[in-house]
Amino acid sequence: MAVSSPRTRYQALAESLLEDIRRGRLPVGARVPGELELAGRFGVSRHTVREALRRLESLGLIGRRPGRGTLVLNGRPQASYVQAVTQPEDLLQYPTGSRLRVRETAELTAGRVLARRLGCRAGERWLRLGCLRDFADDQPPVCWTDLYLRPTHRDVVPAIGCRPGLVHELIEARHALRTERVEVDVRAGQLPATYCEALQAEAGSPSMNVVRRYLDAAGSLIFASHSEHPGDRFTYSLTLERGWQSGSGLVWSGK
Amino acid sequence: MAVSSPRTRYQALAESLLEDIRRGRLPVGARVPGELELAGRFGVSRHTVREALRRLESLGLIGRRPGRGTLVLNGRPQASYVQAVTQPEDLLQYPTGSRLRVRETAELTAGRVLARRLGCRAGERWLRLGCLRDFADDQPPVCWTDLYLRPTHRDVVPAIGCRPGLVHELIEARHALRTERVEVDVRAGQLPATYCEALQAEAGSPSMNVVRRYLDAAGSLIFASHSEHPGDRFTYSLTLERGWQSGSGLVWSGK
DNA sequence: TAGTTGAGATTGTCCGGACAATTAACCAGG
DNA sequence: CCTGGTTAATTGTCCGGACAATCTCAACTA
Numbered sequence: 001m002a003v004s005s006p007r008t009r010y011q012a013l014a015e016s017l018l019e020d021i022r023r024g025r026l027p028v029g030a031r032v033p034g035e036l037e038l039a040g041r042f043g044v045s046r047h048t049v050r051e052a053l054r055r056l057e058s059l060g061l062i063g064r065r066p067g068r069g070t071l072v073l074n075g076r077p078q079a080s081y082v083q084a085v086t087q088p089e090d091l092l093q094y095p096t097g098s099r100l101r102v103r104e105t106a107e108l109t110a111g112r113v114l115a116r117r118l119g120c121r122a123g124e125r126w127l128r129l130g131c132l133r134d135f136a137d138d139q140p141p142v143c144w145t146d147l148y149l150r151p152t153h154r155d156v157v158p159a160i161g162c163r164p165g166l167v168h169e170l171i172e173a174r175h176a177l178r179t180e181r182v183e184v185d186v187r188a189g190q191l192p193a194t195y196c197e198a199l200q201a202e203a204g205s206p207s208m209n210v211v212r213r214y215l216d217a218a219g220s221l222i223f224a225s226h227s228e229h230p231g232d233r234f235t236y237s238l239t240l241e242r243g244w245q246s247g248s249g250l251v252w253s254g255k
Numbered sequence: 256m257a258v259s260s261p262r263t264r265y266q267a268l269a270e271s272l273l274e275d276i277r278r279g280r281l282p283v284g285a286r287v288p289g290e291l292e293l294a295g296r297f298g299v300s301r302h303t304v305r306e307a308l309r310r311l312e313s314l315g316l317i318g319r320r321p322g323r324g325t326l327v328l329n330g331r332p333q334a335s336y337v338q339a340v341t342q343p344e345d346l347l348q349y350p351t352g353s354r355l356r357v358r359e360t361a362e363l364t365a366g367r368v369l370a371r372r373l374g375c376r377a378g379e380r381w382l383r384l385g386c387l388r389d390f391a392d393d394q395p396p397v398c399w400t401d402l403y404l405r406p407t408h409r410d411v412v413p414a415i416g417c418r419p420g421l422v423h424e425l426i427e428a429r430h431a432l433r434t435e436r437v438e439v440d441v442r443a444g445q446l447p448a449t450y451c452e453a454l455q456a457e458a459g460s461p462s463m464n465v466v467r468r469y470l471d472a473a474g475s476l477i478f479a480s481h482s483e484h485p486g487d488r489f490t491y492s493l494t495l496e497r498g499w500q501s502g503s504g505l506v507w508s509g510k
Numbered sequence: 511t512a513g514t515t516g517a518g519a520t521t522g523t524c525c526g527g528a529c530a531a532t533t534a535a536c537c538a539g540g
Numbered sequence: 541c542c543t544g545g546t547t548a549a550t551t552g553t554c555c556g557g558a559c560a561a562t563c564t565c566a567a568c569t570a
Contacts, residue, residue, distance in 0.1 A: 064551065
């Protein structure tokens with residue numbers, strides 16, 4: 001995966017600390033050096049150090065306490081085992097209240113079929129997270145979604161099953177990874193036998209097959225997902241920004 | 256609800272802005288005064304203003320962009336999806352080079368079927384623009400699209416058939432009309448006889464039926480479209496606008 | 511008419527400094 | 541042993557300032 005060089009000082013510092021956490025030089029529970037010490041060591045102001053720590057904190061990598069210092073958390077602060085995800089769940093918004101539950105995790109090599117589906121080369125390695133999305137226990141599931149992540153993000157995977165904010169983190173990662181374009185294939189077909197049990201539907205019944213590919217500015221595939229929606233239709237919605245259009249600013253002249 | 260008195264200046268400022276948002280003095284989509292103006296108005300430094308805005312941003316209440324300013328979001332999902340408005344012709348991006356040609360125009364009253372499809376009340380009046388999208392004369396058309404506009408926009412209709420950039424203008428119009436949300440229904444079905452000739456396909460052959468509803472902040476229907484894509488699949492792509500999330504500047508350095 | 515340029519506005523990135531609030535560790539006294 | 545106070549370390553809260561990057565809009569030019 002291409003690594004873009006940091007453009008700002010706090011980014012450089014954040015990446016340095018991130019590297020220390022990834023490599024184990026700063027294990028979970030360890031103390032991060034104080035702000036003044038980091039400032040001195042990196043030759044930046046304390047303000048810049050705090051900006052870097054703020055970013056890491058927002059990603060759940062560290063925690064800070066006045067008087068105590070900064071602690072490495074690396075994404076797993078809570079011991080609670082909650083798989084439910086409430087708020088922003090996926091790039092395509094699903095009805096409020098639906099939950100995305102991780103059922104399976106696996107590492108695999110893309111064969112010809114998967115490579116064609118995802119638009120990648122055969123032989124590439126992927127992490128697959130098999131997730132079931134549903135509203136409530138007494139309602140049939142909405143869909144099955146396989147998320148395909150790069151093996152380089154394996155460190156994210158263990159945190160996924162055991163804390164809320166799962167997909168939120170994926171979204172953060174997506175942003176960090178510079179997704180710029182999403183391609184979506186929609187296909188009507190029949191439900192593969194693989195998903196029958198989880199979706200409480202018969203094999204061969206109608207199903208909508210949705211494949212999403214997340215690309216960066218260069219057109220490279222970052223990650224992907226494959227969903228099976230039982231039935232012969234599905235609905236999604238997009239939210240737009242308002243009031244920030246550049247360009248002609250065409251105004252309706254009718255009355 | 257008990258309101259604890261703010262202890263810090265940025266809290267006071269954040270609560271003041273929060274109150275404005277809650278009371279509707281700063282509605283969704285409105286611009287928040289600039290940092291310098293807020294600093295002057297509240298008698299604090301710009302640094303303090305930024306801390307307050309940072310908190311509000313992390314709560315999803317506002318969004319900020321360099322050069323543009325600060326926008327009230329108020330919990331609305333951070334508009335991740337802005338469909339490309341540069342070269343694309345429609346909200347759903349079609350392959351470059353495809354053309355949308357108006358074939359029919361009509362004014363009609365929504366019956367029960369159409370009302371159900373568009374999500375409006377039966378009896379509403381609409382302008383329907385029947386358009387054919389295609390690449391070239393020697394290739395089969397991509398799809399048929401019926402655009403449904405309000406009769407108040409009748410003055411636009413005559414201009415549509417006689418100049419390129421049609422749908423681009425519609426997009427501008429959509430923004431001007433304050434579309435905030437797009438609902439998309441995708442359904443697999445069979446091609447209605449109505450579209451057979453134009454699409455050079457047999458009635459009853461597989462077709463993807465896509466209905467899009469453009470809603471404003473209040474959830475009212477602004478305009479709609481209905482497309483028939485021959486075949487059992489279709490593809491579209493979205494372009495992602497980045498930079499609203501706080502913390503998005505961090506670059507993952509793992510490899 | 512269409513494209514370019516430039517001024518102005520706005521947020522982002524940095525620096526330096528100061529004091530407050532919180533915590534942990536140490537120490538003296540009961 | 542326990543209690544309380546002191547002290548040092550650490551993060552939180554603010555100020556002032558400077559420049560960079562980005563975007564809008566109007567004016568200009570071909």
